[in-house]
Amino acid sequence: MFKSKKVLTLAIVMVLALSLVVTGCSNDAKDEEANSGNEKATTEKSGEKAEIDIFQFKVEIAKELEEAAKAYEEENPNVKINIQTVGGGDDYGAALKAAFQSGSEPDIFNVGGPQDIKDWMDKLEDLSDQPWVDKALEGVLSGATVDDKVYALPFNLEGYGFVYNTEIFKAAGIDAEKIVDFKSLEEAVKTLDKKIKDGELEEEFPLLESVFEFPAKETWITGLHTSNVALGQEFDSSIEAFNAEEVEFKYGDSLKKIIDLQADYSMHRDDKQKLNAVDYTTQAEEGIAIERVAIIQQGNWVYGLVEGVDEEVAEKLDILPIPLEGGKEDSIPVGVPMHWVVNKDSDDAVKDAAKDFLNWLYTSEKGKEYVVNEFHFIPPLTGYEDLEVGDPLGRAVSRYAEAGKTTPWVFMGYPTAWGMEGLGNNIQKYLSGEFTWEQVISESQAQWKEMR
Incomplete structure (x- = not known):
């Protein structure tokens, strides 16, 4: 309850x-x-x-x-x-x-x-x-x-993190409770990737073809939610972000690792510019919902979409942290x-x-x-005390909140359109090879100042 x-x-x-x-x-x-x-x-x-x-x-x-x-x-x-x-x-x-x-x-x-x-x-x-x-x-x-x-x-x-299929993890012999930082997540991803390539999971999960689906077309996912993992530990609140004239990107290198991990273990690892055409539907309803991928960066709101495709798959879902190396690595962003x-x-x-x-x-x-x-x-x-939060992703968010393992949502304090039209587009340029990561940071810093 x-x-x-x-x-x-x-x-x-x-x-x-x-x-x-x-x-x-x-x-x-x-x-x-x-x-x-x-x-x-x-x-x-x-x-x-x-x-x-x-x-x-x-x-x-x-x-x-x-x-x-x-x-x-x-x-x-x-x-x-x-x-x-x-x-x-x-x-x-x-x-x-x-x-x-x-x-x-x-x-x-x-x-x-x-x-x-x-x-x-x-x-x-x-x-x-x-x-x-x-x-x-x-x-x-x-x-x-x-x-x-x-x-x-x-x-x-709401809260978000890496939504994953618990049954795929079990079949691969991965203990999700031991994933507490970026290093342990990376090790789990490599293990899962190898088992997928070797065909060890094919009989139980015939459609499974990659660890992640990374929808870089959706700049609200990359430019807002992914970036918030880093900036939510640079700023204490959306108000602090709202009042900031500049953004430092204190955890810029760690943010790059989170993006690279998803891109490097997706179906388009060898041609990453194709990630810029991957959308929300492909990630959720045509990805994790049909067990074509094992992990997606999303929140508890995705449960209803997955349930609409396959109720049994929806009940297999849980949430891992998006670990920010050098910061809080065992928490998820929670906010309104x-x-x-x-x-x-x-x-x-x-x-x-x-x-x-x-x-x-x-x-x-x-x-x-x-x-x-x-x-x-x-x-x-x-x-609402007599109403149960019934879905597994909602329960997961509550679990993190009760344990105090949360970070704030600060993207509501970004300059208008900066997250999607600035940083999100710059991440697309990085994936297509047009920008280096250093250019992503410098260009986004300049855009923050200008748009603020």
Whole structure:
């Protein structure tokens, strides 16, 4: 069960791992002209319909979120919810900006941490008076709080590392509990690679062809998540990263080893530029989910995708640390991945309905069932003590958190677009041979200063 003791432990972890409070930006006045001709209905109380447009990034819960919305509509027949999902291999941030620029502004959308809050402040409704605020675990609202006002509801708590197939490891004679640093991980990878090449695992795992699948096309994976393993030990929090004028890359050489290990033991080890065409689907649904690869760098959110392909494989998964040589090598990054926000310029009746839906989703008994059992989220609020975090990846994240083996998510404090369009693209150039690693570091440092 997801006991209250676990909630407390996660709360303590989040106090240390998450960012503090962003200093404020003021809201601009409502743009009346942009909202002229808005035919969304007024209020539930008046009997007229309220129509909510949601623009969200989490592809892993797209179907389940639709189902939750239908359940809410059944209880609230005067409300209609439209959901558009953009994520995975697509750039959610760019798509969101395009939606606003086109005049099709969503009523509920997603933002990250301090940098996103600053960038979108002119559109954010103050949610400080919402019922869920008092239920938030300590620390989880810090990245969305400005001048003591809360502007966003955290999605959940997430953690990521090297997601691996426990049965493949057992068949190869590898004891995952002995993988506690980069050296022991490298040794395990070499052992597994040899057994795959020698055909020793072919009978039990006929599709297994490489240790890793490394999706360098997805710069959110490389430029944000992989880099955070290193920068999450250079900066103490997303706020510190947000306030930093420069990035040192204190653990730059260790970051290179993490990238090289995945590239060197992938299917494209002999032509690494091909890694730049490998996407999230290839890595997850067409990789670890069919047991074509043994390890991928991902988080507990990938469980639902794998389960959708093969439930038995999904139950075999667990998480290894991404060991940063010279830093913490036995930990995983844990944090709040994204937030729900309400567009302050939406019609008042629509805003009321949007707030009510979010509150229903995270605090009603039916909504909480979706959050835990369908979304496979680790809840960011109290009140879930009787609900079990049922999937093995969610339990793995909880296990690391309870042991205090976590590092913060600081990529929410990177300069806008730096992680994906700067560092992520530079890593692609490294894999294609266009850049040396030294050029990756120097170019990324210069881009940080410029984009900051």
